[in-house]
Amino acid sequence: xxxxxxxxxxxxxxxxxxxxxxxxxxxxxxxxxxxxxxxxxxxxxxxxxxxxxxxxxxxxxxxxxxxxxxxxxxxxxxxxxxxxxxxxxxxxxxxxxxxxxxxxxxxxxxxxxxxxxxxxxxxxxxxxxxxxxxxxxxxxxxxxxxxxxxxxxxxxxxxxxxxxxxxxxxxxxxxxxxxxxxxxxxxxxxxxxxxxxxxxxxxxxxxxxxxxxxxxxxxxxxxxxxxxxxxxxxxxxxxxxxxxxxxxxxxxxxxxxxxxxxxxxxxxxxxxxxxxxxxxxxxxxxxxxxxxxxxxxxxxxxxxxxxxxxxxxxxxxxxxxxxxxxxxxxxxxxxxxxxxxxxxxxxxxxxxxxxxxxxxxxxxxxxxxxxxxxxxxxxxxxxxxxxxxxxxxxxxxxxxxxxxxxxxxxxxxxxxxxxxxxxxxxxxxxxxxxxxxxxxxxxxxxxxxxxxxxxxxxxxxxxxxxxxxxxxxxxxxxxxxxxxxxxxxxxxxxxxxxxxxxxxxxxxxxxxxxxxxxxxxxxxxxxxxxxxxxxxxxxxxxxxxxxxxxxxxxxxxxxxxxxxxx
Amino acid sequence: xxxxxxxxxxxxxxxxxxxxxxxxxxxxxxxxxxxxxxxxxxxxxxxxxxxxxxxxxxxxxxxxxxxxxxxxxxxxxxxxxxxxxxxxxxxxxxxxxxxxxxxxxxxxxxxxxxxxxxxxxxxxxxxxxxxxxxxxxxxxxxxxxxxxxxxxxxxxxxxxxxxxxxxxxxxxxxxxxxxxxxxxxxxxxxxxxxxxxxxxxxxxxxxxxxxxxxxxxxxxxxxxxxxxxxxxxxxxxxxxxxxxxxxxxxxxxxxxxxxxxxxxxxxxxxxxxxxxxxxxxxxxxxxxxxxxxxxxxxxxxxxxxxxxxxxxxxxxxxxxxxxxxxxxxxxxxxxx
Numbered sequence: 001x002x003x004x005x006x007x008x009x010x011x012x013x014x015x016x017x018x019x020x021x022x023x024x025x026x027x028x029x030x031x032x033x034x035x036x037x038x039x040x041x042x043x044x045x046x047x048x049x050x051x052x053x054x055x056x057x058x059x060x061x062x063x064x065x066x067x068x069x070x071x072x073x074x075x076x077x078x079x080x081x082x083x084x085x086x087x088x089x090x091x092x093x094x095x096x097x098x099x100x101x102x103x104x105x106x107x108x109x110x111x112x113x114x115x116x117x118x119x120x121x122x123x124x125x126x127x128x129x130x131x132x133x134x135x136x137x138x139x140x141x142x143x144x145x146x147x148x149x150x151x152x153x154x155x156x157x158x159x160x161x162x163x164x165x166x167x168x169x170x171x172x173x174x175x176x177x178x179x180x181x182x183x184x185x186x187x188x189x190x191x192x193x194x195x196x197x198x199x200x201x202x203x204x205x206x207x208x209x210x211x212x213x214x215x216x217x218x219x220x221x222x223x224x225x226x227x228x229x230x231x232x233x234x235x236x237x238x239x240x241x242x243x244x245x246x247x248x249x250x251x252x253x254x255x256x257x258x259x260x261x262x263x264x265x266x267x268x269x270x271x272x273x274x275x276x277x278x279x280x281x282x283x284x285x286x287x288x289x290x291x292x293x294x295x296x297x298x299x300x301x302x303x304x305x306x307x308x309x310x311x312x313x314x315x316x317x318x319x320x321x322x323x324x325x326x327x328x329x330x331x332x333x334x335x336x337x338x339x340x341x342x343x344x345x346x347x348x349x350x351x352x353x354x355x356x357x358x359x360x361x362x363x364x365x366x367x368x369x370x371x372x373x374x375x376x377x378x379x380x381x382x383x384x385x386x387x388x389x390x391x392x393x394x395x396x397x398x399x400x401x402x403x404x405x406x407x408x409x410x411x412x413x414x415x416x417x418x419x420x421x422x423x424x425x426x427x428x429x430x431x432x433x434x435x436x437x438x439x440x441x442x443x444x445x446x447x448x449x450x451x452x453x454x455x456x457x458x459x460x461x462x463x464x465x466x467x468x469x470x471x472x473x474x475x476x477x478x479x480x481x482x483x484x485x486x487x488x489x490x491x492x493x494x495x496x497x498x499x500x501x502x503x504x505x506x507x508x509x510x511x512x513x514x515x516x517x518x519x520x521x522x523x524x525x526x527x528x529x530x531x532x533x534x535x536x537x538x539x540x541x542x543x544x545x546x547x548x549x550x551x552x553x554x555x556x557x558x559x560x561x562x563x564x565x566x
Numbered sequence: 567x568x569x570x571x572x573x574x575x576x577x578x579x580x581x582x583x584x585x586x587x588x589x590x591x592x593x594x595x596x597x598x599x600x601x602x603x604x605x606x607x608x609x610x611x612x613x614x615x616x617x618x619x620x621x622x623x624x625x626x627x628x629x630x631x632x633x634x635x636x637x638x639x640x641x642x643x644x645x646x647x648x649x650x651x652x653x654x655x656x657x658x659x660x661x662x663x664x665x666x667x668x669x670x671x672x673x674x675x676x677x678x679x680x681x682x683x684x685x686x687x688x689x690x691x692x693x694x695x696x697x698x699x700x701x702x703x704x705x706x707x708x709x710x711x712x713x714x715x716x717x718x719x720x721x722x723x724x725x726x727x728x729x730x731x732x733x734x735x736x737x738x739x740x741x742x743x744x745x746x747x748x749x750x751x752x753x754x755x756x757x758x759x760x761x762x763x764x765x766x767x768x769x770x771x772x773x774x775x776x777x778x779x780x781x782x783x784x785x786x787x788x789x790x791x792x793x794x795x796x797x798x799x800x801x802x803x804x805x806x807x808x809x810x811x812x813x814x815x816x817x818x819x820x821x822x823x824x825x826x827x828x829x830x831x832x833x834x835x836x837x838x839x840x841x842x843x844x845x846x847x848x849x850x851x852x853x854x855x856x857x858x859x860x861x862x863x864x865x866x867x868x869x870x871x872x873x874x875x876x877x878x879x880x881x882x883x884x885x886x887x888x889x890x891x892x893x894x895x896x897x898x899x900x901x902x
Contacts, residue, residue: 233662
């Protein structure tokens with residue numbers, strides 16, 4: 001395949017050139033030379049001293065961020081893509097926001113008060129201005145949420161309902177109770193309400209009613225630290241400028257006040273090696289989605305900083321529990337013991353990932369702390385397989401049972417190529433004939449749901465740090481026509497686990513919830529519908545000129561806090 | 567007479583375009599993958615009700631022939647629907663992206679001809695010389711080097727190492743440009759913006775050269791071989807025997823006839839340049855049509871794919887038509 005080859009070759013080439021570029025980069029900037037020591041492997045190891053200076057374009061005061069893919073819309077109510085939100089959250093604030101990890105902080109909201117399990121009273125911060133100078137009131141907040149939950153509220157290009165409705169499905173209605181107070185009514189107790197409110201941003205009612213959606217997306221008005229200036233067709237480039245009357249954002253997240261940089265450009269550079277090259281050439285200051293293979297090289301490149309934070313997309317290899325050989329729990333356990341996750345993390349992710357202790361991310365607020373990742377133990381794997389009837393009876397080096405070799409295909413998508421191939425090779429090492437097949441997700445998904453395949457390796461993202469999202473989608477039995485089990489490709493369906501998942505979704509008390517989720521995780525851990533693999537970190541890179549910058553778990557690129565060294 | 571012939575050719579193009587429209591329509595719908603599913607994101611919390619609603623919104627719940635009829639009915643009025651994903655009219659999206667692609671393609675063609683013409687002629691004139699062998703060897707390289715590889719190499723050399731040219735995009739951050747036509751070089755000249763002119767030419771250089779390399783190689787080889795053939799014809803021998811200088815023989819007598827097959831190849835290459843630059847556009851982050859189509863295909867954004875392919879088909883048909891017309895001027899013996 002063309003693109004795969006392209007990626008591979010470009011990575012190889014960039015690696016080669018990076019090494020030479022690092023070694024002899026021409027001094028361009030006025031900064032002082034830095035003397036660094038590096039080890040160059042020629043025929044034997046020797047210490048070589050070289051003089052290197054960072055080579056960014058001096059003096060550019062516009063901050064340029066390179067995105068990996070384009071937002072689809074900048075209307076906060078009309079998208080379902082993470083990168084749309086990444087950009088939007090610099091121009092629009094929500095009632096609440098999230099820090100770089102998992103905590104929620106008040107933004108436009110001043111306080112929250114749960115009147116009962118399904119009624120939430122919100123007091124708004126007073127004196128906050130939209131970019132057009134009007135003040136944020138309860139009317140704007142009511143309108144924002146009604147625009148999402150009511151049907152056909154978005155009138156361009158044809159009337160349609162907000163694709164973000166599902167993210168706030170339990171919200172039944174919202175009413176104004178004062179100039180700066182609203183009350184939300186939910187259909188039932190919703191413990192993740194706060195985490196989910198992070199993903200909805202407030203829009204100006206008066207302006208939107210006046211200009212309509214078409215006018216609004218042509219000239220966006222929000223309350224965020226940056227004002228919209230212009231956008232290229234297809235959002236390949238979005239220009240913003242500082243909003244000097246910004247109220248300062250969350251009080252408990254420093255710095256407050258208006259943003260540090262004046263002008264900001266988001267630019268889409270889809271090809272990973274081009275993003276890296278643009279950073280090295282000083283054309284961009286921050287890049288998203290650094291390819292794993294380039295992390296070690298970039299880490300040693302002067303003038304470049306590379307940072308990571310816990311990710312929110314764990315990786316599993318789900319096994320079809322309805323079909324042999326994976327209908328046998330012993331086999332599924334054996335598969336877990338057969339994978340050396342630590343080795344994979346070191347070799348493929350440059351150490352920037354952690355092993356999964358079970359069905360949830362170790363950073364999840366309700367992770368079962370008593371669970372330990374399945375250790376790498378090929379002996380144990382083989383003995384479990386022998387117990388299940390799989391052994392090398394004919395001496396050909398492959399496991400077999402009833403005259404059939406243990407053979408299966410791991411289905412995956414291109415993005416997980418390296419991991420899937422590593423996992424397959426570890427299965428082969430213990431005598432399981434496993435191969436990898438690459439698909440387009442939209443093509444394989446219906447086959448997985450129909451139970452036609454054997455094993456599927458992929459990630460599933462959920463930035464809420466709460467078990468609700470992953471449990472509902474991955475570990476609940478599939479219920480047609482609902483959102484339950486919509487990503488459950490192991491077809492695992494345990495009635496007790498299902499029961500616990502439903503219970504957890506509507507239980508407010510944190511201790512009770514912990515007990516519920518502990519039990520559910522233990523059950524899934526024991527029955528292992530998947531090989532619990534790893535959780536990669538979110539890694540971004542930036543020029544050394546960028547100060548006070550850190551990547552966020554939920555993918556937000558918060559430019560309010562960032563400064564650019566002159 | 568010629569006008570009527572041209573008109574005839576234009577009319578023949580109409581059923582051709584219709585055929586393309588129907589084929590693209592059917593192929594997109596026959597390929598697996600549900601646009602609504604993709605639209606809501608991989609992990610999206612979506613209820614069946616929302617999915618049904620979206621299907622109805624895009625007429626995806628109608629039988630195939632009804633969908634086709636709705637599409638064709640609008641298409642003849644140049645209404646190509648709106649993009650499922652970007653929620654913008656397809657014609658608008660194409661209109662905004664097309665100039666970038668055309669600008670790149672024509673610059674590449676210009677560069678390709680600039681390289682290929684002298685090399686081709688010189689190789690023919692000095693057949694089997696060192697010059698000939700060297701240039702034909704580089705032509706082989708030009709054809710065999712994949713665009714993404716050459717692109718990355720050029721980026722690393724000229725942008726990352728030497729800092730002579732930019733890595734990606736159409737215009738530098740420092741340049742501000744009011745767009746008039748969408749062709750940045752032309753717009754810069756029209757608005758008298760020197761900074762933008764320099765910046766846009768610098769940004770064009772690497773992607774245009776990368777795109778031009780294989781075309782230059784093909785064209786140089788065609789010019790060489792047709793030139794060689796022409797140089798062996800009787801009228802060239804006659805011209806030589808009259809004592810006309812060799813340069814004059816080549817440029818005046820041989821070149822014009824040697825150009826006829828070249829024009830065919832160049833015409834076809836225009837189509838290749840416009841339609842085959844998805845990879846180059848991706849490597850150089852060039853915001854053109856190719857990049858948009860690739861994304862649209864992965865998103866199963868039917869209207870956007872259909873609309874863009876229609877544009878491609880239109881350019882191919884037009885390029886061929888222009889080639890045919892040019893023929894008649896280059897060689898009056900050929901009629902349409």
